[in-house]
Amino acid sequence: MPPEDSTIHLLCVEDNPDDVELLGLALERSDPRRRYVLERVDDSTAFAMALERDFDAILCDFNMPRFSPYAALQILVARRSPIPLVVVTRAIGEEAAVHVLRCGARDYVTKDRLGTLPQIIERVMGERRRAADQERMSRELEAAYRRLKRLSARLVQAQERERLLISRELHDHLGQTLTGMVIHLHAAQRAADPASARRHTAVAMDMAQGAVTQVKTLSFSLRPAQLDLLGLVAAVHTAVQRMAEPAGLAFSVSSRGQEPGEPGENASVAVRLVQEALTNTVRHGQASRILVRLRFLPDGRLGLLVVDDGVGFDKSVVLSGQTGEHNVGLYGMIERTELVGGRLSIRTRPGRGVALRALL
Known part of the structure; x- marks a missing residue:
């Protein structure tokens, strides 16, 4: 029994059930290591309903009376579905092949060369994984950029708050202490008697010592x-x-x-x-x-x-x-x-x- 991750789920857009059976036999014969599970739809309604579930790839016939690869690709684009679509046909001209690839098909294979289909499926599945990884990394990068932008703004706000706190500390405490010192020193200069001058000078000295203590406290809080x-x-x-x-x-x-x-x-x-x-x-x-x-x-x-x-x-x-x-x-x-x-x-x-x- 193959391991679970070796099972490939394919959505086959095909109006002929016999062709779907031939596809399954060709896949098993060309790649016996994997288990291929095929589900057939043949019109737009069934195709849209099937897309409610995830498939590894879509195999779509080119010539059908009620559906076409172009209609399938339009539905995939409208649903933003990442499932890769591979065109499988009996014969296709070069101009038609280029046109269907330009419209979004990942590849095409003719029904007389179904032996190459496992390699094509593996390649388009790998491209899908790489695209999903790239999209995920882009989202992560965008989210990281948004976080960096918010963090930069918060850094500016944090710096402004730090400056505000330091400004308040200088103004409310150290500034008032120094102002008091100046007042008492002027009072000492204007004092009429030496005792009063010494008293004002002593107060100014005490306030100076307090200012030194405040500077040390502020310096300690910073570092x-x-x-x-x-x-x-x-x-x-x-x-x-x-x-x-x-x-x-x-x-x-x-x-x-x-x-x-x-x-x-x-x-x-x-x-x-x-x-x-x-x-x-x-x-x-x-x-x-x-x-x-x-x-x-x-x-x-x-x-x-x-x-x-x-x-x-x-x-x-x-x-x-x-x-x-x-x-x-x-x-x-x-x-x-x-x-x-x-x-x-x-x-x-x-x-x-x-x-x-x-x-x-």
Whole structure:
């Protein structure tokens, strides 16, 4: 019994049942390795109904009183059917052969040379497979182009949001601190007595120290110095500690695998993901504990897991619709991960905490 994939299903458009039987015998004799299943139709109605099922090829007689290869090709075009049609005829002139091929037939064979039919069927089936593969690759390429276009637009939006956040930080915190310093220094210059001048100067000094702290905090949020000096694990531990301790969160930072000597290109992304996850947990999670785990994988890949025991949220609701204040952090994490070719998954539901997993 031949294997299943060696069965060839053929739709024969032929008004003479004896010719269909001869076709089957010729195919079996010329190609005994395969099993050929032939189904006969002889008019347009039966042909259209048969096309509801898939066939490997169509064998169509050239001279029929109620149907023709041209009518069959028109139906195939109208249905956008990829089934190849081969004309089988007793005799055909060169001009008619060229014309039917131009109309869409894949090949033709005369009935006195049916021994070549298996090779022709194999060839047109191969052409169909190649055309299907090319169409599939074209669709995939188009889909990839659309994803790249959306990702490029999101990259611009992400950069603009980063600039907006930095601008707000500079204006609302550092700018106000420096303005206060200037005010107190001017007051010290105008002071009538030395004690008042020293008092204003001391306040300005305290504000200057605060400005230095704000610059360090902003610099750490952009790229922690520990990342280049001590490595990713130390930088993540510091980032978690700086946010968890003031919020009263118990925390744990662990790692698996061998950390590379120099941080890879994904290390800063991992730190930013941890920072954003901690920010969301502190602001919205109502958690008591957070766990961060790093996993160093072969080929420079990096795994990250951040889990808290907070109130969780409905992911479908939060991530639906346009980006806004309620979900900008989550979309920021997704965009950062995608921009470096990684994957990010968020598992959560109301009352069950949040588990964020990224592969970079």
